[in-house]
Amino acid sequence: MSRPEHPHIPWSGPAEGPRILGINPWIFDFAAFNVWSRPVGLLACLDMLRAAGASVALVDCLDRTWEDARWPSPGKYGTGHYPKEELPLPEPLAFMDRRYSRYGLPRDMVREALAALDPAPDLVLVTSIMTYWYPGALEVLDIAAELWPDVPRVLGGTYATLCTEHARAHARADLIMQGSMELPANWASLWQRLGLPAPSLPPNAGLSLALDLYAEPHYAPILGSRGCPFTCEYCASRALYPDFTQSAPDAVFSALRAEYDRGVRDFAFYDDALLINPDRWLWPVLDRINAEDLSLRLHTPNAMHVRRLSADVCARLKRAGLHTVRLGLETTDFDHRHDVKLTRREWEDGARNLLDAGFDLDDIGVYILFGLPGQDLGNVEQAVEHVRSYGFRPHLAHYTPIPHSPLFAEAAKVSPYPLAREPLFQNNSIWPCVPGGFNWDEAKRWKLLLQGK
Numbered sequence: 001m002s003r004p005e006h007p008h009i010p011w012s013g014p015a016e017g018p019r020i021l022g023i024n025p026w027i028f029d030f031a032a033f034n035v036w037s038r039p040v041g042l043l044a045c046l047d048m049l050r051a052a053g054a055s056v057a058l059v060d061c062l063d064r065t066w067e068d069a070r071w072p073s074p075g076k077y078g079t080g081h082y083p084k085e086e087l088p089l090p091e092p093l094a095f096m097d098r099r100y101s102r103y104g105l106p107r108d109m110v111r112e113a114l115a116a117l118d119p120a121p122d123l124v125l126v127t128s129i130m131t132y133w134y135p136g137a138l139e140v141l142d143i144a145a146e147l148w149p150d151v152p153r154v155l156g157g158t159y160a161t162l163c164t165e166h167a168r169a170h171a172r173a174d175l176i177m178q179g180s181m182e183l184p185a186n187w188a189s190l191w192q193r194l195g196l197p198a199p200s201l202p203p204n205a206g207l208s209l210a211l212d213l214y215a216e217p218h219y220a221p222i223l224g225s226r227g228c229p230f231t232c233e234y235c236a237s238r239a240l241y242p243d244f245t246q247s248a249p250d251a252v253f254s255a256l257r258a259e260y261d262r263g264v265r266d267f268a269f270y271d272d273a274l275l276i277n278p279d280r281w282l283w284p285v286l287d288r289i290n291a292e293d294l295s296l297r298l299h300t301p302n303a304m305h306v307r308r309l310s311a312d313v314c315a316r317l318k319r320a321g322l323h324t325v326r327l328g329l330e331t332t333d334f335d336h337r338h339d340v341k342l343t344r345r346e347w348e349d350g351a352r353n354l355l356d357a358g359f360d361l362d363d364i365g366v367y368i369l370f371g372l373p374g375q376d377l378g379n380v381e382q383a384v385e386h387v388r389s390y391g392f393r394p395h396l397a398h399y400t401p402i403p404h405s406p407l408f409a410e411a412a413k414v415s416p417y418p419l420a421r422e423p424l425f426q427n428n429s430i431w432p433c434v435p436g437g438f439n440w441d442e443a444k445r446w447k448l449l450l451q452g453k
C-alpha cells in the first residue's frame, strides 16, 4: 500500500459498521526522537473495534502519513527525527532555558485532513502516551470538537489513566477511559457512546494491532505480551496493565510475517518483560523466523532483564537477528536497588554472554537511571564508568515521576514542583527530582562523562 496524497485518510473495515477515527496526537516537549515509536494501545483498540464490526481510520501525527508531507529521512534501522515547530513555553515551564516544540505532522495539515474526512466519523478516539504530552491530546480533541461538535470524543491512554482528574478537568472529551479498552466496563461504555449494543470482544483483544493502517512503514512493533510481573518502584506498568498476559506464538508470528511481506525489515519488541516465560511465545516465534529464513533486524528499545541473559538466550536472540540490545542497569550499587533484583554476578554473566554470542559493542546500550528522588549522583557516575569498562554504551534514562508508581509520593515530596497537580512537571527533561533541576552546564558535563571524556 503506497502513501496517499494529503488530505486523504482511508477508512478500513466493513462500510456498514460505525466509523471510528483513532488519533495519536503530537508530542509537545523539549526534545523527541523516533525510536520505532508506535501508539500500540491505540492500534490494539482500532484492531479490536474493526474485528468487532467497526470501520476504522488512523491519523498518527507522529507518522509521515502522506506522500506529500515533508519528513526527515529515516536514520539507522528506521529510527529518526520528527518535523517540529517551536512553540512558546507553557506557562508552568516558563523557567526553562530550553526550546519547546510540537513534534510531528504540521498542525494545519492534520486539521485540513480531518476537515476533509468523508464520511465523517461516528466517534473519535484519542490516545495519550506520556502524561506530560497532554497538550497534544487536548489540541487534537479541540480540533475534533470544532469540526464535529456532536460526535462523541473518547480520550484514553497513559495520561487518561494516570491523570484522570486532570484530564476530566481539561480535556474536551465525552469519556475519559481509564485502562485498556478490552476491560468489560470500558468496552461497554464505548459502544454505549455509539448507541449500539456491545458486541463480543474479538479473540486476542489488546494484543493484536492494526498495523496495516500504516502505509509504507519503515518499521513495525512486535507485541507478545501486555503488562509485567515485576513491580519496580519507579514504574507504573501495574497501574496501566494490572495483569501480565502473553499472546500465542501463531498470532505474534502472523503479525510479524504480514509486515515482513509488506517490506518491513526492522521490528521493535514492545514487551515490558520480553524474556519472561520465553517458551510461551518468544522462542517459537524466533524459531519460525529462522525456519522461514527471514532476513530482518530485531530491536529491544525497552530494556531487557540482564539476569535472564544466559548463554542460550543470547545465542537464540543473536541467531534470530537481534541488532539493537538495550539493557537496564539502574545502578551498580547492587545492594540498594529500586528495580528488579540483580546481583553483580548476574550482571557480569549477562554482559559476558552477550559478547560471547557475537553482539557488536556498538549495538549494546545500557540504561542507567538518573535523577531518582534522593539519588546520590556519584553512584550514577560510577555506573557510567562501570558500563564503559565493558565497552558498552551508557545512556542516562532520566527518571520520570509517574503517578500511581510506588515511588511517586516520594518524588512529589522531594521535588520543588507540584508534580501531582500539573503533569507538565512530570517531564523528565526538567530533572524534576534533581536538586537545582536541569541546567546546561550539568547536562554538558554528563554528556562528556557518557563519552568517557
Ligand code: SF4
Pocket: 228, 229, 230, 231, 232, 235, 236, 237, 272, 273, 339, 340
Ligand atoms: S520497569 Fe520494567 S521490569 Fe520493572 S515493573 Fe516496569 S516494566 Fe516491569
